[in-house]
Amino acid sequence: MNKLSKKEFWDSEWEHEKRNDYKSFVFGDFLSKLIPKGGSFVEIGCAPGSIMAYFYHKLNFDVTGVDYSSVSKIEENLKHYDVEKFQLYEADFTELKLDKKYTVVSSFGFVEHFYDYDSIIQKHMDLVEDKGYLVIELPNIRYFNWLIYRIVNPELLSIHNLKIMNLKELPRKIKESNEYEILYCNYYKSCFLFFNDQNSQLLSRPLLRLIFSKLKEILIKFRLDNISNRYFSPYIILVAKKMK
Template sequence: MNIVPQEYWDAGYENIAIRKASDTDPISQVIRAYIPPAQPNGHAFEIGCYPAQFLCVLGDMGYTLNGVDATPRVAALPVALANLGYTTGKFENNRFEDLDKVKYDVVASFGFIEHFTNWPAVIKAHTEFLKPGGYLIITTPNFKGLFQYLYHRLVDNPNLERHVVSSMSPRKWKKQLERAGMTVIASGYTGNFFWDEAQRNSIFYRVVKRAFTRIFKLVNSIAPNHPSIGSYCYIVAKSK
């Protein structure tokens, strides 16, 4: 069950440009570190693909780009991505549960599973789109980490409530995928900052952000990408 109404996403996408994520973005770096460049006719598929910023990173690695999203805005992606120089395949405005299980070399979602109460079933559905020997990459925010959770609870609670915090666990993902016979290549946390959708003009917000910035710097100097502060969770696995 998706806990966020589709109307929320449709409204939020109005001012988001279709472009590639920065090469310095932590998730871009995870993709490049653990997903191999495309073989001839390699296809990548993103679940919840709009606006495709990280899918573009896979496009730079030679993959033909495909995706599904429930927002009608997904119809704009083939032309927009082609204009950016990427090779595109099929993009569908649909629920991922209703798709035929076409198989891909890479299956990805970036900030998707954490909006579902039945997130283990959503992860399982990801694997059903994989070719033998294909790669799976899943990322989510890390609101479960101690300092990340406290920060969002204090100043960004509405945004926190749009996420299923219990889903943000690379340890649980790893156990599930290994039970399914997949090989986990890498999993953990990345990034040492926090992002929010808070009202930023209050004194309380500024005080809290200043305090947590100092905490993050201290923890990161001792243990970079620690689970308590890492901005994102990730896992990369390979099918049999």
């Protein structure tokens, strides 16, 4: 089976997770500098909907989302975010056939949940229109971050494919196509504390969430939050432009 996780897991995850402010999207300012405003946007694995809201309000995109879990919660969130026009597909992305191509095709924390991530990345690439953009982000659960997961929530390790979490493997399939220019591929932020503090694991552990929050404030205060590196950075993000 290609998937490392099940639908029931994601239904439960997104039912309990809260992300109430799309304006705090951690990659927002960064992506705004690389991607021109306007066009069509699709997010694969779009729950809870906050990233779609960001692209709708901040970058003026028509937004589409695909998710394996129930889209009713996503629809509720999008309306809460005052997104007036959107399209949602409740579907298994590995089986879904979309007829159109998009200016921006994205996923955030999606491709690492598959054994055969090459085929998943290829499906992303097939949806990008000429001169369009591909955005793939995934967590960096290696080195120090692996230790944190092992201590705090070891069961999550089993649904992540750690093999793709490095700067050679993530862009490999895209480079092989010879259709894309890699605009950016690197680790992002400097510490595990920048993992989303609204996720269900931290929300269920108030003391741990408070500790993470205070340590994060200290990092920002002393300008230590943007020292990207393979050992501590919580994210890897790739942005590529389709050249033909």
